[in-house]
Amino acid sequence: MSIPLDRRTLLRATGLAVGAAGLTALPATATSGEVFQHGVASGDPLPTTVLLWTRVTPTPESLPGSGAGPDVDVRWQVSADPAFTQVITEGTVTTGPGRDHTVKVDATGLSPATTYYYRFRLNEAVSDTGTTRTAPAADAAVQHLRFGVVSCSNWQAGHFAAYRVLAERGDLDLVVHLGDYLYEHGPGEFPVGYAVRPHSPAREVLTLSDYRKRHAQYKTDPHLKRLHAAVPWTITWDDHEVANNAWSGGAGNHDPATEGDWAARRAAARRAYFEWMPVRNTGDRLYRKLRFGTLAELSMLDLRSYRSKQVKILSGEVDDPKRSLAGGEQLTWLVDGLVSSTARWKLVGNPVMISPTLIPPLPSNILGPLLSLLGLPAEGGVVFTDQWDGYTADRRTLLDALGRNKVTNTVFLTGDVHSSWACDVPADAGLYPLSPSLATELVCPSVTSDNIDDILHVPPRTAAVIAEKALRGLNRHVKWVEYDSHGAAVLDVTPSSLRMDWYFLADRTKPDSSARLAKSFRVRNGTQRVEEVDPS
CATH class of the missing domain: 3.60.21.70 (Alkaline phosphatase D (PhoD))
Incomplete structure (x- = not known):
């Protein structure tokens, strides 16, 4: 399900809502590599939607399979360019030990047959940038796929x-x-x-x-x-x-x-x-x-x-x-x-x-x-x-x-x-x-x-x-x-x-x-x- 871009989501996406009630922030000393140890991925592209994935390690004890660690808010962005100067859609999703700190979101509102760039952020830690591509429109006369x-x-x-x-x-x-x-x-x-x-x-x-x-x-x-x-x-x-x-x-x-x-x-x-x-x-x-x-x-x-x-x-x-x-x-x-x-x-x-x-x-x-x-x-x-x-x-x-x-x-x-x-x-x-x-x-x-x-x-x-x-x-x-x-x-x-x-x-x-x-x-x-x- 995509995350609606309401006022709270937009505030979170600009960093103004970090530390919302019930959520624990990552220590400022953690590096992006420590937080996003397992990379980023996308899957099952549709003409206007693609699924985005990552996993965060917000605290040292939040290891995979541990069942430990806090709930956290993870921000995501999809952009038309790798520098993220043309952000198309963005939002925030909450994850925690109940889902092993994995993150999944359907990014919607995209254009068919288009290359996009995406990333995730937890406090100051930023994931690697992923590249994805939407499927062509159902009636598009596509000439080549690889x-x-x-x-x-x-x-x-x-x-x-x-x-x-x-x-x-x-x-x-x-x-x-x-x-x-x-x-x-x-x-x-x-x-x-x-x-x-x-x-x-x-x-x-x-x-x-x-x-x-x-x-x-x-x-x-x-x-x-x-x-x-x-x-x-x-x-x-x-x-x-x-x-x-x-x-x-x-x-x-x-x-x-x-x-x-x-x-x-x-x-x-x-x-x-x-x-x-x-x-x-x-x-x-x-x-x-x-x-x-x-x-x-x-x-x-x-x-x-x-x-x-x-x-x-x-x-x-x-x-x-x-x-x-x-x-x-x-x-x-x-x-x-x-x-x-x-x-x-x-x-x-x-x-x-x-x-x-x-x-x-x-x-x-x-x-x-x-x-x-x-x-x-x-x-x-x-x-x-x-x-x-x-x-x-x-x-x-x-x-x-x-x-x-x-x-x-x-x-x-x-x-x-x-x-x-x-x-x-x-x-x-x-x-x-x-x-x-x-x-x-x-x-x-x-x-x-x-x-x-x-x-x-x-x-x-x-x-x-x-x-x-x-x-x-x-x-x-x-x-x-x-x-x-x-x-x-x-x-x-x-x-x-x-x-x-x-x-x-x-x-x-x-x-x-x-x-x-x-x-x-x-x-x-x-x-x-x-x-x-x-x-x-």
Whole structure:
């Protein structure tokens, strides 16, 4: 909700109401760096509104997750210029230990497709200046969009150089984060067995205080802070924001006997998430839609909150129509939105893979790590049971609707699997290429989370090459898969085509790692097929 510019708000914004009744002022000796330790961020831009975020540390005891410290008034400003000589809107918001001293405000009254600058102030302490951009008007004839696409950023598996690579570009309209923004495990767990930099707190997170502290740790990473300050984000969660292989009633990484009530743990994780992330607080619902003129519409999915428990393929339950990945309400929302959309490109922020994928026979030393990476049971199986493959009724409902209504240009942007893919999504994978492709899927690499070469402790482009070749041979709609590299992707959207460029890091363990443009795939308007293009 935006803060109305009444007389009291304007007085506060000019510093005349600091020390209002019931509020504690920051000591004059505190520096801006001490007060605004966790940076600034913006998110979910609309044509006239964008959400702004920060976190303040008003006193030494007001540490994340502590539940300590005073309530304070934090002032915010949005300007048309970085010097703040043309302030467009401003106001004051109160925060305190009840929300872990995080600050969120919807800045309204803005102009579409416009770059703005924002900052926060607590007494004399001033935050870094953030840059954000509103979405185009819904009917604007937009000719180009450029998004960064990322997922799976495990603090202890490396440094977030992939975020730095995106921040250095200076040409992104939006960053799309597809889940696993953070990880719940203790130091050295899942599945690294070591820590480039250990998690804090030094245990698996279970409580509200724990999750708040883990969010705080991630937001001290300089590359993450830089990218948040440089461009608006839209994000969704996958499983690790709560616990590995989560479903509506539990998780693979949650033992009620030793870790308590699942509902309480999930509620704590979600409360911390909505406090610490630049998303609007809309109850417990995270799935939502962003429109970018007539060029693109982006539907961000939540595929953990409503799903049925994962099953093993050999049980045959993956085809049970009573089981759901998205939940009935969200699936209807998605189908209706795609069918009725008037945008040229229908983008879907998809936390887990939708392309049907059979696992080929492989040597056990390769198959074991591959199954671990994909969340499959150790004894094997022929589908990704934690993905849409494990919930075929939902996928069939969605694909049938796309085919029946002749919906074109649906592109699933996917994370989760710590690898890079470019796929057609056919009506019937067994008959492809005779069966038509109804959509396409582009999967970004992990920022840091372990890939096959990391799990096996072998050089890149050795063991994984065997798995990639076998998988493509068995799945003809998979045009490319790369299991070894970390990094980020950049999506360019125009009326005539959509293109994804994959950037791979030289070394995820180095904060200054270089990156190279490794692969590019294009989807031409109306084709529903991916094709490789020159990555130069």
